[in-house]
Amino acid sequence: MCPLCVLDVLQAGCVPVIMADSYILPFSEVLDWKRASVVIPEEKLPEMYTILKSIPHRQVEEMQRQARWFWEAYFSSMKAIGMTTLQIINDRIYPYAARTYEEWNNPSVVKWSSVNSPLFLPLIPPRSPGFTAVVLTYDRIESxxxxxxxxxKVPSLAKLLVVWNNQNKSPPEESLWPKVTVPLKVVRTKENKLSNRFFPFDEIETEAVLAIDDDIIMLTSDELQFGYEVWREFPDRLVGYPGRLHLWDHEMGKWKYESEWTNEVSMVLTGAAFYHKYFNYLYTYKMPGDIKNWVDAHMNCEDIAMNFLVANITGKAPIKVTPRKKFKCPECTAIDGLSLDQTHMVERSECINKFASVFGTMPLKVVEHRADPVLYKDDFPEKLKSFPNIGSL
Incomplete structure (x- = not known):
C-alpha cells in the first residue's frame, strides 16, 4: 500500500487495512498504528474477510477515532507533516526531553493550546558562541x-550591536567609541520605534541575545555573565534583572502594573534581559493583533509585549537573576526621559489590559523565584566564588 493511499483512507475517516508485510507505516517510530489500523499478514490474505468481521464494532469505532486524530494531528497539511518530522528529529537529539508514547498516541494528554516550548530551542545551548548584546540608544552618549x-568585560560576549534610534543625529565618530575586543556594529534605524530593539538583525549570529538599555550602567560583568549562564539552562525563558508584577485590581475590575519590590515576579524588563533570538522573529512578524503598532505609537511597553509573547508561547514564567533591587541611572535625569513621564505608569497598566484583550487570555505566570550564584550569601573567601561581584540589596 502506498503512503498516499493510507493518507487518503485517514482523510476519509476510515480504518486502513494493511496487507503488505514489508510496508512501513508513516511515522511508525512514534505512532502506534495498531490503535488506528488493521495489519493482516500476506499469508492470511484468504482469511481477510473473516478477520475483519471478527473485530468488535466498538473497537472499530475507537480505531476510527484514532485514525481521524492521526490525520488531524500529523498528516492534514504539509505543515503538520513537516512539524511532525522535525519533532521526531528533536526527540532523537534530545531523548531526555522527548515526547512520551502517550503524548504521541493519546489525544487526551496532548495540550492543544498555544503553550508549548518552541521546537527549535535546544535544552542547553553551547557555551562557546556566547551572546550578542543589543544596546538600544537615542542620545545618551556618556552612559x-x-x-x-x-x-x-563579560567573558561570553561575542558581539556588540548598537541600535541607533535617533534619525536627527549621527552616531559618534568611530574613533570616539570605546575600544573593545569583540566586533561592534552600529545600526541606524529609519524610525524612532521601541520595537526596533527586537528586530531580527542579520548581525545577530548567536542564539543568545542580551537586550540592554543605554542607561543600565550598574550591572557588573559578573552579574551579566551569571545571567547568561542561567539563560543557557533555560533558553526558552526571558532571563532578566529588573522584575515586575501584574495584579488584578478588584475595585477597578482590570489588570494593574506593579513596579514595587515584591517577592513575586511575572515579568522581567527587557532593558536588561537575555532571550533567544527566535523571539525577535516572533515579535517582529508574528505578534498578534495591533500590539506592535500600539507599542510604537505610545513609545512604551515593548518589554511587556515581549513578556506576553514568550509566556504565551512557552506557558512559563520569566527568571529573575541577582538580588539587585534598584535599576537607576544617576546621570539619566533628563526631563524628557520616558520613565519619568507621569503618564508612563498609567500606560503600563493600560498596556497589560490591552495585550490581554488581544491575546484573549492572561498568559503571564506569577512566581516567587530568583536565581542566585552558588555561595552568594555564604561566608567564603571571594576567590572561591565563581561570581564574586554580584550586587546586593
Whole structure:
C-alpha cells in the first residue's frame, strides 16, 4: 500500500487495512498504528474477510477515532507533516526531553493550546558562541559608552550591536567609541520605534541575545555573565534583572502594573534581559493583533509585549537573576526621559489590559523565584566564588 493511499483512507475517516508485510507505516517510530489500523499478514490474505468481521464494532469505532486524530494531528497539511518530522528529529537529539508514547498516541494528554516550548530551542545551548548584546540608544552618549565598556568585560560576549534610534543625529565618530575586543556594529534605524530593539538583525549570529538599555550602567560583568549562564539552562525563558508584577485590581475590575519590590515576579524588563533570538522573529512578524503598532505609537511597553509573547508561547514564567533591587541611572535625569513621564505608569497598566484583550487570555505566570550564584550569601573567601561581584540589596 502506498503512503498516499493510507493518507487518503485517514482523510476519509476510515480504518486502513494493511496487507503488505514489508510496508512501513508513516511515522511508525512514534505512532502506534495498531490503535488506528488493521495489519493482516500476506499469508492470511484468504482469511481477510473473516478477520475483519471478527473485530468488535466498538473497537472499530475507537480505531476510527484514532485514525481521524492521526490525520488531524500529523498528516492534514504539509505543515503538520513537516512539524511532525522535525519533532521526531528533536526527540532523537534530545531523548531526555522527548515526547512520551502517550503524548504521541493519546489525544487526551496532548495540550492543544498555544503553550508549548518552541521546537527549535535546544535544552542547553553551547557555551562557546556566547551572546550578542543589543544596546538600544537615542542620545545618551556618556552612559552608552559606560554600558559598552562594562559589557565588554563579560567573558561570553561575542558581539556588540548598537541600535541607533535617533534619525536627527549621527552616531559618534568611530574613533570616539570605546575600544573593545569583540566586533561592534552600529545600526541606524529609519524610525524612532521601541520595537526596533527586537528586530531580527542579520548581525545577530548567536542564539543568545542580551537586550540592554543605554542607561543600565550598574550591572557588573559578573552579574551579566551569571545571567547568561542561567539563560543557557533555560533558553526558552526571558532571563532578566529588573522584575515586575501584574495584579488584578478588584475595585477597578482590570489588570494593574506593579513596579514595587515584591517577592513575586511575572515579568522581567527587557532593558536588561537575555532571550533567544527566535523571539525577535516572533515579535517582529508574528505578534498578534495591533500590539506592535500600539507599542510604537505610545513609545512604551515593548518589554511587556515581549513578556506576553514568550509566556504565551512557552506557558512559563520569566527568571529573575541577582538580588539587585534598584535599576537607576544617576546621570539619566533628563526631563524628557520616558520613565519619568507621569503618564508612563498609567500606560503600563493600560498596556497589560490591552495585550490581554488581544491575546484573549492572561498568559503571564506569577512566581516567587530568583536565581542566585552558588555561595552568594555564604561566608567564603571571594576567590572561591565563581561570581564574586554580584550586587546586593
Amino acid at each position: 552608552l559608552f559606560r554600558v559598552i565598556t562594562e559589557i565588554s
